[in-house]
Amino acid sequence: MRFSHHQDGIERPLRAGVAYSVRQDDLFAALRERSRELGVEVLEDSRASTPIIERGFLRGAISDSGLDFRAEYTVIADGANSTFGRNLGTYRRLDLPYLIAINGTWASHLAVSSTVNITLDLARAGGSPLAGFGWLLPDGNASVTAGVVVPSTVRDVESINLQQVLLNMVSTHAETWGIDFDSPLELGRERRLPVGGSVGPVLGPTFVVAGDAASTADPLTGIGVSGAVRSGQLAGDAVADAIREGASAPLQRYSSDLATALKARRRLGRVLLPVLGHRVGRFALPLAAHSRVAADALLRSTFDTALTDR
């Protein structure tokens, strides 16, 4: 991992196996394959549009293809917007911070490098420093994904043109990475990411909510796949136990199991995001590009693990 801040930078190694870089399509294909191995029928073209409610209990969904899916228990994992979850009463607490993020993909001759660059010198259109960070992540093949993430606690967050922030960030690294920043292979749109348990309730009498729909992403980094997978496992366990026991009581454990799994990071996020958004706080993250101690502390906190001692 290389932390960079203007001309300065620090590179710190990560122990093998601590983090993975995988293309989204490959991850989704692997998840689908594993699900099928476990006997799950995956209906990729069906979207759940309307909840089936019977006597106040969710009993499945009507899909936009007109098919009814009836279920004793339902796991809702429909992502950050979570229209289906919101229909059942989930909401984001407005007093808690969220993140906004955007990414894109560029061809790069450093695509086979194993160095991830974390950039700590984001700037607003006028050039003033902006809290948050950017990343340049080689895919091991031919392209690099670059993105930026900014906490909602920064001043005038809604008026920031995040795509411009991303393009400026990429342009400052374009030469090193051999990127033609004017010609992205893909450019995403700015998305809000609920984080750190800011959405709830995460269960009802016959359903549980998992992943971004339950704001399981890490509040400081926006890394969300691991929290989504973990919450999916816990949701699966809760539903399997409920079916085995013939009663919905095990679903009640899901909320506390999820809180326990994500508790430490939630607390850290609720404390640190307001600080980072503050005028003084935005100078905190760049320390990681100037001090090994700060860089290691950031890595240790992010990956919850010891680093190599190289």
Ligand SMILES: Cc1cc2nc3c(=O)[nH]c(=O)nc-3n(C[C@H](O)[C@H](O)[C@H](O)COP(=O)(O)OP(=O)(O)OC[C@H]3O[C@@H](n4cnc5c(N)ncnc54)[C@H](O)[C@@H]3O)c2cc1C
């Ligand atoms: C720009 C950006 C970059 C990110 N980069 C990273 C990263 O590098 N690493 C990382 O770990 N995390 C990253 N994240 C966070 C990560 O993408 C999410 O936390 C993670 O994808 C959450 O998984 P999920 O399954 O809950 O939601 P999603 O991945 O959003 O999946 C939800 C799925 O539900 C489907 N769906 C929605 N509504 C319905 C419906 N009504 N019926 C049926 N299906 C429905 C959607 O089509 C989608 O397939 C990033 C987020 C953003 C915004």
